[in-house]
Amino acid sequence: MAETRRVDYANEKQEVSYAENAHEPADSSLDLQKEMTLQGVDMKNTHAVKGDDSDGKIIWSVRSIFAAIFLAALYTGSQIILYFTGGSLAFIAADNNITTGIAWLPTANILAIAAACPYAGYLQDLFGKRYIALFGSFCICVGCALVGSGRSYAQLVAGTSLSSLEATYSDSDRHGHFRYRCCHWRIDWSRWYRGYSLALVTAFVIPFCPYLIYVEMWSHHDTTVGWRWGPWVSLMFNGIVGIGLAFTYFPHNQTRAEGFSRMAILKRIDYIGGLLSITGLTLFLVSLQAGGYSHPWKSSYVLGTLLSGLALIAGWIVWEARFARHPMIPRELFKGQRIVGLAYVVAFTAGMNFFSILNFFPITFTSVYDPVPIRIGLRGLGPGLCTAVGAIVFNAALSKFPYHTREVLLLAVVLMTTFAGALGASTPENESMTLAFGSIAGFGVGGVLVPAATIAMLVCPDAIITTAAALSLSIRTVGGTIGYSIYYNIFITRLTKKLPLYTAEYAVKAGLPLSSEESFVGLFLIEPAKLATTPIPGVTPAIVAAATRGTQWAYSESLKYVWLTSIAFGSVAVICTILLPSTAKYQTNRVAVQIS
Incomplete structure (x- = not known):
């Protein structure tokens, strides 16, 4: 009965x-x-700790202060494995004899984030923020250990994927992806000060901004451990953070599911939507990375994966719009306003530009300019630091100028689009200009990546803020994944054609006999160390230096198209930002929950 x-x-x-x-x-x-x-969502935020007209003040205890510090550190910890992996791809490939597919290491990381993010809110409802935070910390520790000890391609991919699960239950990205667990800190502040609080959270990443310096130092000066110091440092950092959270982080339950049965929450998870989206996205990315590189665009492999992926993505859209009883993306998130949708589009395009800088700037520093280890790290310091500073400055500006959030975000988007595109003018002869443009572009990317999602957090109902935060991360990582795949295909396709041509051209101009061209170029590009022991007529140190200069120009000309392509995506962000309404009425003194 x-x-x-x-x-x-x-x-x-x-x-x-x-x-x-x-x-x-x-x-x-x-x-x-x-x-x-x-069955529904509290759209009126009736369970807030303090209302819109309150003083907005928070009661802090010693434990809650340390909990907030460890949460902010967890945000940083979820990013550094991606920094170190992205900055060490060449060393990882050489150490593990990986000739193709190295690009899937960062792609697997962010793809796993995109897959799991939509379920982060539900998992918190089921198990509570504390246990999800601790589980996430455990996942990244295991992932770092797998990467650090990895001797096979499969283990490295598994490690980067597993470490991203922690980021899923955090909330955002590297210099800008502010992670999900930081959401607990965010909602412990009044909405009026959320920009300031996120600026403080983002500041914790600054010690790791010189990650390229760290990578170059331990990869060249420690022949026993080398690049593996990156994941081991990440493991030690996250281990300390996990222990700290275990003793300090005891948050109150979020109102979205407080008192409700776990079975009710499990029934609301959109399993079909998740399967369609992640399968479709994976196949789509496989086609983007393979097309024109490992397989011709007209091959059955590329066309099959491309069309299958697009069909599944289209099926997911239809399912979510017409058939899903509880969609992955709650309809209440967009109800009564268009701010969240536009902010997500901006975040999507920012993710595309962010990953172009994150993954292709190290290539620029090592392949377009002289690969002196310390100088490579110093070249990456400006863009990396400026990205973090941009996230801090523009987040704070959202609270400082609550009636001008659109203008604040527009400034960042214009900087990002203009100077990322201007990097197309980079050559081996204008290193200073490249670093200046890259630093300003990084400042703009930081000003878009986190603040765009912050704007979405300002206007969404308190009851779904964790889901909204996770979705913002998912959208940005999907954008980054698609962007990186597009950029990588553009880059590698052109490099494959230009590298032997430019190498031969510069070597011949320096005096290499035409009869030695084929043998010299093949050996120079594949096994340059054998040049010293393999006699090739006409090869001199001057010829080798000229060929090296040719490779620098080949990389420069190939990377140019990456930066020019970013202009198109940045332009979409500019248009969406111009259409963004004011968020002033949402920036009140309401406080959703206490941290502990």
Whole structure:
């Protein structure tokens, strides 16, 4: 015998039903158990700790202060493995004899984030923020250990993928992807000060901004451990953070599912949507990375994966719009305003530009200019530091100028688009200009990557802020994944053609006999160390130096198209930012929950 009763509270747009489950023991008596099931979302934020008109002040204890510090450190910890991996790709490939597919290491990391993010809110509802935070910290520690000890391609991919699960339950990205667990700190501040609080959280990443210096130093000066210091440092850092969270982080439950049964929450998870989206996205990315590089664009491999991926993505859109009872992206997130949708589009394009700088700037520093280890690290310091500073400055500006959030974001988008595109003018002869343009572009990227998602957090209902934060991360990482795949295909396709041509051209101009051209270029590009022991007529140190200069120009000309392509995506962000309404009415003194 079962009966269901529905109550519609006058002050909430949230429907609650009570399901009475009958259990019949041996004596045939009925044991009725009442469980609450979640049917809607509290759109009026009735469970906030303090209302919109409150003083917005927070009561901080010693434990909550340390919890906030460890949460901010967890945000940093979730990023550094991606920094060190992205900056060490050449060393990883050489150490593990990986000839193709090295680009899948960062791609696997961000693809796993995109796959798991939509479920972060539900998992928090099921198990609580504390246990999800600790589980995430454990995942990144295991992932770092797998990468650090990795001797095979499969283990490295598994490690980078597993370490990204922590980032999924954090909230955002590197110099800008602010991670999900930081959301707990965010909602412990009033909405008026959320920009300031996120600026402080982002500041914790500054010690790791010189990651290229670290990579170059331990890769060239330590022949036993080398690049593996990156994941080991990440492991030590995250281990300390995990222990700190275990002793300090005891958050209150979020109102979205407080008091509701786990079965009710499990039934609301969109499993079909998740399967369609991640499968479609993976196939789509496989086609983008293979097309024109490992397989011709017209090959059955590329066309099959491309069309299958697009079909699954289209199926996911139809499923979410027409058939999903509880969509992966809650409709309440966009109800009554268009700010969140536009902010997500801006974040998507920012993710595309962010990953172009994150992954292709190290190539510029090592292949376009003289590869002196310390100088490579110093070249990367400006753009890396400026990206973090940009995220801090523009986040703070959102709170400082609450009536001008559109203008604040527009300035960052214009800087990002203009100077990232201007990098197309980079050559081996204008290193200073490249560093200046890259630093300003990084400042703009930082000013878009985090603040765009911050704007979405300002206007969404408190009850779905964790889901909204996770979705913002997912959208940015999907943008970054697609952008990186597009950029990588553009780059590697042109480099494959230009590298032997430019090498031969500069070597011949320096005096290399035409009869030695083929043998010299092949050996120079594949096994340059053998040049000293292999006699090739006409080869001199001057010829080798000229060929090296030719490779620098080949890389420069190939990278040019990456930077020029970024202009198109940046222009979309500019248009969406111009259309962005004001967020002033949402920036109140309401405080959603206490951190502990």
